[in-house]
Amino acid sequence: MNTAIRRMQGLWIALAVVLAMGVAGTTVASAAPDARVSGLTAKQKKAKKKELGKCHRKRSTKQRRNCTKKVKEKYRRLAMKHDGNTGAGKTYPVDVMDDYFTPDQLQLKINDWIVWDWRYSTSREGHNVNMRPPFPNGVIATDIQSSVMSGPDGHFKRQFTKPGTYDLFCTLHLGMTMTVQVSK
Ligand SMILES: [Cu+2]
Numbered sequence: 001m002n003t004a005i006r007r008m009q010g011l012w013i014a015l016a017v018v019l020a021m022g023v024a025g026t027t028v029a030s031a032a033p034d035a036r037v038s039g040l041t042a043k044q045k046k047a048k049k050k051e052l053g054k055c056h057r058k059r060s061t062k063q064r065r066n067c068t069k070k071v072k073e074k075y076r077r078l079a080m081k082h083d084g085n086t087g088a089g090k091t092y093p094v095d096v097m098d099d100y101f102t103p104d105q106l107q108l109k110i111n112d113w114i115v116w117d118w119r120y121s122t123s124r125e126g127h128n129v130n131m132r133p134p135f136p137n138g139v140i141a142t143d144i145q146s147s148v149m150s151g152p153d154g155h156f157k158r159q160f161t162k163p164g165t166y167d168l169f170c171t172l173h174l175g176m177t178m179t180v181q182v183s184k
Pocket residue numbers: 099126127128170171172173176
């Protein structure tokens with residue numbers, strides 16, 4: 001095994017530890033927006049895997065490394081791209097756990113996004129994201145209504161374009177709630 005690969009493995013272990021610590025930590029009121037959420041469709045994931053496979057068949061270590069880097073960057077950008085985005089806004093990741101959301105309180109500005117990620121949800125019955133009244137002005141129930149999903153590939157993205165308080169919950173689990181406050 002060459003040193004580059006060994007170093008990469010070290011990095012992945014460090015990353016896994018950091019992520020695990022984040023999950024174990026208590027719910028924070030304001031999660032920083034970051035780029036670790038993956039919003040790839042199943043089709044895009046398949047394409048990424050295929051392209052990475054091609055990279056592995058390159059002759060030199062340098063070629064393999066450059067190729068892998070390029071593919072990962074391409075799909076990282078794709079994952080962060082939103083459909084129907086009507087303004088930049090930040091993206092806030094929320095993990096759907098068994099049986100809670102983390103963070104379960106967020107303060108957003110208009111046009112910010114939330115991406116819910118089911119990667120840590122292992123329960124067979126799954127979870128969803130729904131909204132209970134009263135809704136902010138101009139918002140209807142179906143604006144935030146996900147299907148029931150389970151990990152590790154479930155994602156749900158929504159942009160918040162109206163100010164107000166959003167009471168969100170999972171219809172399957174009593175007390176699995178989160179509150180989003182959107183200000184101008
Ligand atoms: Cu649930």
